[in-house]
Amino acid sequence: MCRGKIEYGWEPVVNYIAAAAVIGAGAAACLLRGFFFAEEMYAFLVVWFVLCAVIIVLKFVVAHRKGNKGVSGNVLAGDSVLQRKGSIRRTQGARVVLLGGSVLILALYAIHLLRGSISAQGTMNELLRWGLYASFAVVVYTCAGNRQVGRLLIAAWHGVGMTLCLTALLAVCGVLPLPFAIAYSNASGVSVTGARLGGLLEYPNTFGAVMAVFLLERLFSIAGVSAKPSTRSALLRQLPLFPYAAALLLSESRGAWLAAACAAAAVLPWKRRLLAPLLTAGAAPVAAAALLYRQLAHAGLAVEPLPGLLALAGLWAGALLAGLWLCRRQRCAAAGWTRAAGLALAAVGWTAAGTAVLLHVHARIIGPSSTVSARGLFYRDAWKLAAEAPWLGRGGETWASAYLAIQSHPYVGSQVHNGYLDILLNLGIVGLTATALILLAAGWLLAMAAPQLLPPFLVLTLHSAVDFDWSYGLVWLLLLWLPALAVAEMGQTAIAAPPLKPVNQSAFTYSYQINRPTAPRRFSYPSQVVAAAVCCACLSLSLLSVHAYRGIDLYRQAGQVTTFTERTVLLQKSLDWNPYAPGTIVALSRMLPTGQATSLLQSSLKYAPEDAALSWELAERLMREDNLGVALYWIRRSLQLDVYNYVKRVRVVEGLLAMGQGRLAAGRVGEAQNSAAAGMELLRQYRLLVEQENIRGGRHNDRHFRVTEEADSLDWRLRGLLIAAGDSEGKAKPLSLAH
CATH class of the missing domain: 1.20.58 (Methane Monooxygenase Hydroxylase; Chain G, domain 1)
Incomplete structure (x- = not known):
């Protein structure tokens, strides 16, 4: 009896560990610039993959002791089975496809790393990234079906959104020192005001898309509430609307604005009853955000801390009170004229906000756009490059490694500004198909479990077609987090609903058979193999992260020492840990005699055969030697790779x-x-x-x-x-x- 209680008590512990891992991943993504730079992720990934292996082992052990056949059975445990049985069955297949697509992409990058690619370093980075995404999906769905832990996932989601939003707004007000939170530009085609808000992500377009995700999630959540909420509940629901809207407008991202509008418009015909609640819920926050945008835009996003904070707090409080009043009027079913007046005021608020913003940025919207035409060049050159390896691509970071050689104009763009094209270049048609399956499965799961979460999901899928959002690990975490939120909210809904009474003896018997205690039995052999394989994969990825982290750490140490000998030793150790890094190879070659440097560069080209920096360094070395023919070959080769x-x-x-x-x-x-x-x-x-x-x-x-x-x-x-x-x-x- 006591042993059974102890064994049963391990399950919530495992779920809480998984939730803590998800919260840690979200916090790390915020602090590490959205997981954009791979070298900043290495230390986190070392710990993450070990933690994932521990969670998977504990989860399988708990399931084995309880007599379950697999991890997915936990979703039904402790919930109202008869109430949720149909939804679970409809969404389980989507979760399997979503996880299977992530594992397939991970396997494709592993194949490229083993058989050779255009950049071994880039392929290793993408392998580690997709290892993070696949393991994150496993961990987040492990705890999403649990009632108590599901609340933590929902709270963590809002914590990530508010962290990104408030840090950016406080940086504008001069309270929080974030050096690169604001992107400055003198080009009118890039920014009307000369300053755009990028926040912790340091890139306004992706920051705007992320803010649109959190804004739409809140708006549709408020609009989807059928019963009249309490004042406290309504206050908490509407609290984030104003800062999200303000951050979205201050990003001045036309693509994010358009993606948000298209995502909302795509869902509204399906849920027409949400139109009026959406208008009333968003009118006051958006109008206040437009007013703040006009004030800060005229100042170039440079305000004194005290006036900036007062303006932010005052508009936030006003938007919150006005929003609560409008929502109360809209829900007042007894007086039709009251609802009509509230809707009219909401329409006025939306019109005023749209007019204020469009009048300020109309020249950038209706005029010729250099950024749009530049993207056209990127896409044409990328299609030509993709045709060289259409089925499996050329490995990780193909565009960044090859664009200098294939560009038709001397533009600057190490990112292709299209997530789908980037996947096509890296993994070809096979990888793009796997990505499409992941997105379709996630969309299907949201449509079945929580349709109100479709608009934020559509924002990410639409905006990533015109920008490099998918280069941010945070964006993929949000994409995988949304379906888990749907499962978690489905569990919370089951709690709120009254328990169903069995209508006949067969239903009662089925419920008893599902929930009755079962005698412990051994896992099947395939389950043991899967558990062992997943744990080995996590530990292997952790070891690879250790090597990458030690390599970059020693490289940074070498840049800080002053003596020639110490720098050479540190660079050699760095290369021993990570032989794929072109920067380390180039730096070490400059510390070696000509013959040794030439040999090192030539041997390292097998890891990056089209790296412009390696080829150029080799050409410069050979020009110092007495062999014109060989020098001319590498000279022409290096110029072909950087035209x-x-x-x-x-x-x-x-x-x-x-x-x-x-x-x-x-x-x-x-x-x-x-x-x-x-x-x-x-x-x-x-x-x-x-x-x-x-x-x-x-x-x-x-x-x-x-x-x-x-x-x-x-x-x-x-x-x-x-x-x-x-x-x-x-x-x-x-x-x-x-x-």
Whole structure:
């Protein structure tokens, strides 16, 4: 009896550990810039994967001792079975597809890492990312079906949203020092005010999309409440609306605004009864947010702390009180004129807010957009690159590794600004299909369990088609978190509903058979294999994270030491831990003699065969050696991998000039002429590229590709070298004949 109680008591402990892991992941994503930079994730991933392995082991042990056949059976435990049986069955298949798609993508990146890819470092980063996403899905669905823990998941969701929102607004008010929370730009096509809010994510477009997610989740949650809530409940529900709306407007992200509007419009025809509650719930917060936006925009998002805080607090309180009053009027079914007046006031609030915002940014909305046309260039070049490996792609970070070689204009864009294209480049049609299955399964689960969560889900799926949201690990966590919220809210609804009475003896018998104690029995062999495989995968990913973390940590230490020997030793240790890092390879090669550096660079190219930095470093090394043919091969190779880099082109010609002068001084006249002729040819190609770009208008010449004064000077010096070499050859011939 006592043993049974102890064994049963382990299950909530495991669930709470899983919930704590989810909360930790959300907090880490906020603090680590949304998990955008992979090197900032390594230390967290070391702990995360070990914790996931522990949770999975404990979960299977608890299920084994209780006599369950699998982890998914926990969803039914302790709930109103007869009430939820149909919903559970409809959503279980979607959860299996969602998790299976994540595991498939993880496996594809593992295959690329083993068989070779365009960037081993990028593939390793994506492997670790998708290991996080797949394990997060397992952990979050492990505890989503539990009643008490489900509340923690819902609270953690709101905690992440408010953390991102309030830190950004406090940074605008000058209270919280976040150096990169505000993105400044002098280009009118990028920002009307010259300043846009990016918050902890440090990128306004993705920040705006995330704020739209949390705003729509709150709006549709309020609109979907059928019963009249208490004043306290209504206050808590509407409390986040104003800051979310203000942060969304201050991001000045046209894509996020449009995605939010389209997502809401897509659901409203399905749920027409939500239109009036949405209007009344959002009118006051959005109008107040528009007023704050106009005030801060005129100041360039630079205000004194005290006036800024007073304006923020005053508008927040006013929006909250007005919103509560409008919602109360809308729910007043006894007086039709009262509801009509409330709806009219809500419509006025929305109209005023839209007018205030659109009048301020209309030039950026209706005028030509350089960012939109730049995305068109990205997409055309990306399609050409995707055609080279259509089925399985070329591994992680394909665009970042190859765009300098395939770009049709000298633009700057290490991100392709389209999540679907990015997946297509990395994993081909197979990976894109797996991603589509994940999204469809998540959408289906939301539609079945919690339709009010579809709009925030649609925001992420729509906006990621025009920006690089999926490069942020936080966005994928939110995508996987939303279906788990649906399961958790379904459990909370079951609690609130009165228990169903069995209508006949068969129903009673079924309920008893589901909930009755069962004798412990062994897991089936496949279940044991799955548990062992998942734990081994988590521990392997944790070990890989350790190697990546130690490599980047030693690399940073090497940048802080001052002595040559210490730096070389630290860089060598860093490379031993992580041999894939191109930055470490380049830094170490500069500390080694020419022969050793050349050997290191050539051997490292197998991990990044199209890395522009490695090829350029090798070309520079070979120019110092006495082998023009090999040097020219790598010179041309490095220029092919970075076509519109005028600095490299000038330095190459300078190197060939120095090589020719040295050979002429040594009496090797023919080789000096060959060096000068090669330099002249590279200069000619350089000029042709510049002329071609000028003919096309140079609209996206973000890299300022041009013919420099140094290039003109080098042209004359190469001609002088050819003349000097010709004179030397002419003088040498009579001497040889006389002899």
